[in-house]
Amino acid sequence: MLLAACSGDAPPPSEPTATEPQPAATPDTRPDTPSAASAGAATQEDGPTSPAPAPRTESTPPAPAPPVNVEVLLDRAAQLEHDGYWEAAAEARALALRDASATTLSPTELGDAFLAQIRLLLRLEQPGRATETLAALDAGPASVPETQRWLIRAHVLAAGGAAESAISAYNGYLSAGGAARHQALLARARLRTALGDTDFALRDYESIRDDPAAPALDLESALLEGGLLLENAGRYAEADEWYRALADISPWASDDAFALHRSGVVRLEQGDLAGALAAWTQLLTDYPAHWRAAEAYDHLLAAGFVVDPLVAGLHLYRQSRFDDAAAVYEELLDGHPTTEETGIATYYLAAIEEDLGNRADAIEGYLASVAADPAGPQADNALWWAGRLLEEQDSNTLARIVFARLAAEYPDSEFAADAAFRVPLAHYRAGRLDRAADDFRALTESADPDQAGRAGLWLGKSLDALGDAAGAAAALAAAHAADQGGAPYGYTALRAQAITAGALEAPWLAPGSISPRDPAGPAPLDAWLDALPGADAATAAAIEESADWRAAVDLWAAGLSRQAESRFRLALNRTANPRGILHAARRFDAMGVVHLRLAAAVNLLERVPAADRPRAPLEILRWAYPRGWPELAAAAARNFGVDELLLYAMIRQESLFNPQAGSIAGALGLTQVIPTTGADIAGWLNDGGFHAALLFRPERSIRYGAAYLGAQLANFGGSASIALAAYNGGPGNAARWSQGAAALDPDLFYEAVDFGETRAYLRLVLENYAWYQYIYRGATAPTLLRPVP
Numbered sequence: 001m002l003l004a005a006c007s008g009d010a011p012p013p014s015e016p017t018a019t020e021p022q023p024a025a026t027p028d029t030r031p032d033t034p035s036a037a038s039a040g041a042a043t044q045e046d047g048p049t050s051p052a053p054a055p056r057t058e059s060t061p062p063a064p065a066p067p068v069n070v071e072v073l074l075d076r077a078a079q080l081e082h083d084g085y086w087e088a089a090a091e092a093r094a095l096a097l098r099d100a101s102a103t104t105l106s107p108t109e110l111g112d113a114f115l116a117q118i119r120l121l122l123r124l125e126q127p128g129r130a131t132e133t134l135a136a137l138d139a140g141p142a143s144v145p146e147t148q149r150w151l152i153r154a155h156v157l158a159a160g161g162a163a164e165s166a167i168s169a170y171n172g173y174l175s176a177g178g179a180a181r182h183q184a185l186l187a188r189a190r191l192r193t194a195l196g197d198t199d200f201a202l203r204d205y206e207s208i209r210d211d212p213a214a215p216a217l218d219l220e221s222a223l224l225e226g227g228l229l230l231e232n233a234g235r236y237a238e239a240d241e242w243y244r245a246l247a248d249i250s251p252w253a254s255d256d257a258f259a260l261h262r263s264g265v266v267r268l269e270q271g272d273l274a275g276a277l278a279a280w281t282q283l284l285t286d287y288p289a290h291w292r293a294a295e296a297y298d299h300l301l302a303a304g305f306v307v308d309p310l311v312a313g314l315h316l317y318r319q320s321r322f323d324d325a326a327a328v329y330e331e332l333l334d335g336h337p338t339t340e341e342t343g344i345a346t347y348y349l350a351a352i353e354e355d356l357g358n359r360a361d362a363i364e365g366y367l368a369s370v371a372a373d374p375a376g377p378q379a380d381n382a383l384w385w386a387g388r389l390l391e392e393q394d395s396n397t398l399a400r401i402v403f404a405r406l407a408a409e410y411p412d413s414e415f416a417a418d419a420a421f422r423v424p425l426a427h428y429r430a431g432r433l434d435r436a437a438d439d440f441r442a443l444t445e446s447a448d449p450d451q452a453g454r455a456g457l458w459l460g461k462s463l464d465a466l467g468d469a470a471g472a473a474a475a476l477a478a479a480h481a482a483d484q485g486g487a488p489y490g491y492t493a494l495r496a497q498a499i500t501a502g503a504l505e506a507p508w509l510a511p512g513s514i515s516p517r518d519p520a521g522p523a524p525l526d527a528w529l530d531a532l533p534g535a536d537a538a539t540a541a542a543i544e545e546s547a548d549w550r551a552a553v554d555l556w557a558a559g560l561s562r563q564a565e566s567r568f569r570l571a572l573n574r575t576a577n578p579r580g581i582l583h584a585a586r587r588f589d590a591m592g593v594v595h596l597r598l599a600a601a602v603n604l605l606e607r608v609p610a611a612d613r614p615r616a617p618l619e620i621l622r623w624a625y626p627r628g629w630p631e632l633a634a635a636a637a638r639n640f641g642v643d644e645l646l647l648y649a650m651i652r653q654e655s656l657f658n659p660q661a662g663s664i665a666g667a668l669g670l671t672q673v674i675p676t677t678g679a680d681i682a683g684w685l686n687d688g689g690f691h692a693a694l695l696f697r698p699e700r701s702i703r704y705g706a707a708y709l710g711a712q713l714a715n716f717g718g719s720a721s722i723a724l725a726a727y728n729g730g731p732g733n734a735a736r737w738s739q740g741a742a743a744l745d746p747d748l749f750y751e752a753v754d755f756g757e758t759r760a761y762l763r764l765v766l767e768n769y770a771w772y773q774y775i776y777r778g779a780t781a782p783t784l785l786r787p788v789p
Contacts, residue, residue, distance in 0.1 A: 073095060073096040076092055077090075077096065094117065110141065110143070119558070121133060134156050150176055153169040154167075155558045163194055185207055201229055205226035224255065243258075247263075257287045261292040263275075280297075280299060284307070284312070289318035293315055309331065310341060333346070339372065344377070346372050366389075380415055387403045396429045396430035397426070407420040424436045436458070437462040440462055441455075444456045444459060455479075456476070458747070460473070460496065489781070497784070498784050506785055507720050507766070525620075528616060529604075534577050539577060548574065562660065589623070598652075598657055605621075618775070621771075629699075632699055650671070651670050669696050669697070670701040670702055672705075673705060682704075684707065685707060712734070720766070722749060724765050728757065728762075733755065
């Protein structure tokens with residue numbers, strides 16, 4: 001995720017509430033969007049190449065309009081839409097569909113073109129044009145399955161505000177046996193709610209709630225929306241039951257937070273003060289940083305409740321209300337706190353000092369917290385963060401003492417293994433290489449392969465610094481083999497390989513050729529698939545007969561892509577036959593859906609041991625590590641000084657190539673740009689008319705992600721590790737982590753990163769990059785080293 005200047009979860013824009021209106025997307029007004037006039041051009045960068053027409057005179061008849069090649073124009077429209085030039089795509093496809101030669105298409109091809117146009121017009125929030133296109137579809141020879149006609153008609157009518165007619169269309173879809181029954185019931189219930197038909201709407205929600213076959217996402221939506229319906233109707237006790245059911249079955253933090261928040265509201269409406277206090281206190285305890293917790297806290301204060309000071313203090317701290325949190329903890333300590341309360345309050349006061357940049361006071365506070373309650377739940381955390389701050393200040397001896405205590409006295413702590421590793425690391429950082437080597441050597445015997453491999457890497461670095469080249473080579477070779485249970489393609493193994501080759505700073509990023517290997521023939525692919533358990537070529541197409549797949553196809557045709565994707569994934573996860581997964585991957589390839597094709601390929605790769613995956617057919621590997629939007633990516637990489645393969649590696653980690661991806665923190669699109677940061681980038685690039693919805697367009701997201709990554713590479717001397725950490729964790733933090741020797745040693749830098757998410761991000765993006773080099777740059781195996789031509 002591209003970190004914004006501020007933090008905290010923004011409310012998810014698609015989550016309905018009792019009172020919140022839903023925002024509408026703003027149509028794109030970007031002046032350089034390709035127009036329909038350029039729709040026959042080869043790429044979106046191409047400009048018009050024809051001279052302006054000569055002015056007409058009385059003696060010069062108008063030139064006849066050039067003939068339209070409908071198939072070429074439709075292909076061009078599809079590419080424009082795929083790249084995010086939606087307005088130009090709509091104009092190009094409209095031109096093709098209006099042309100008389102469109103009748104030369106087969107009925108199925110014509111139907112697909114009409115459906116694609118209607119979906120795009122709905123995405124552009126042009127329901128009037130979508131209605132006109134639907135009428136043309138109905139009046140012509142295009143062939144569209146009956147269920148899909150009903151569903152797209154319902155979607156268009158609903159978008160145009162014709163609720164009663166849309167309900168009739170949903171009735172038609174359900175009567176025709178449409179496979180996406182639960183989605184149709186949800187949509188019909190929403191329309192009935194808008195019309196005030198509460199009882200009928202509730203029956204639809206109940207139908208979903210009571211159906212054991214209802215997909216999880218549809219069930220969660222029904223419980224959430226049904227609860228709101230009951231709450232707005234004043235049926236508070238029933239609403240509470242629906243909210244509690246939602247909290248019980250949903251795995252999503254946002255659903256749980258919503259349910260607890262609304263349960264508190266409806267309990268208060270019933271006069272159940274204890275129940276409201278319990279619900280809101282649980283919300284503050286379980287999700288203190290969630291924006292709904294802030295609302296619950298305000299409700300508690302407004303209702304006159306006394307909030308437990310530890311609960312209130314944690315909530316205020318996680319909301320970055322540091323002054324208010326400090327006041328709560330100091331008031332607690334000024335009273336008669338228990339030993340545990342003293343330890344916890346002292347710990348969070350130290351954490352506030354750390355967040356405010358007062359490192360010395362934070363270290364003192366963390367150690368005081370342990371002294372106050374060494375058996376408290378905060379003690380191991382306090383030692384960990386005290387040790388990390390001491391490391392940051394190069395107080396290596398004190399850091400080592402603190403980490404050794406943590407590892408010895410708190411063996412069950414989540415930090416125990418890392419603390420044990422940082423004891424010899426402190427020796428290394430202080431120049432005590434003999435001690436470091438001895439302690440790292442002991443850790444190579446760990447039963448945890450990740451710990452053993454990591455220790456082996458640093459044993460090799462220690463021995464190399466001591467001049468023991470043979471010992472270093474042996475340790476690095478062992479690290480290369482130990483990582484990820486013997487598969488030498490994890491981050492530690494890749495770093496060990498780089499150090500062995502004398503390439504400490506790898507990867508060295510520079511524009512490099514992309515030369516994909518020759519595709520494997522059908523025999524290797526067939527042999528590989530047939531060796532997988534359950535492979536059966538005769539039943540490969542059976543996946544398309546599953547209820548999930550049939551529902552997904554209807555939803556996709558109607559433009560309900562998010563709902564369709566969830567059903568496609570269910571179909572993949574419920575298919576044991578590898579041939580069926582390959583069949584699905586090829587269908588996704590034909591649909592141009594990069595992220596679903598990727599999901600199918602990963603499903604296949606996960607069926608073989610990690611060490612064997614480089615020998616998978618190249619068709620599968622290219623789908624699992626795709627060059628999505630290659631023209632856009634190549635241009636952006638070239639313009640902003642980014643290795644094209646690193647850009648793909650980053651996109652794969654950010655969004656898995658899903659252009660509609662979004663995070664709870666508000667990051668959007670392929671490169672997961674926060675809208676506020678996107679506005680800043682738009683300013684750098686002189687892009688006018690920026691709005692958040694543009695980040696869902698590949699052409700914009702790829703360009704902005706490459707621009708920001710390129711800026712970080714320039715800021716940090718071309719270091720891939722530091723630039724990626726800046727992209728994910730923020731440039732200020734990256735600068736803090738890269739102080740001293742860490743600026744030149746990627747391994748010291750990696751160990752300096754104290755955000756767990758950013759450490760994982762670095763590891764995974766660089767592992768992706770190694771695979772991209774193997775698949776697209778001629779390397780003999782996944783590697784961070786630049787392949788030799």
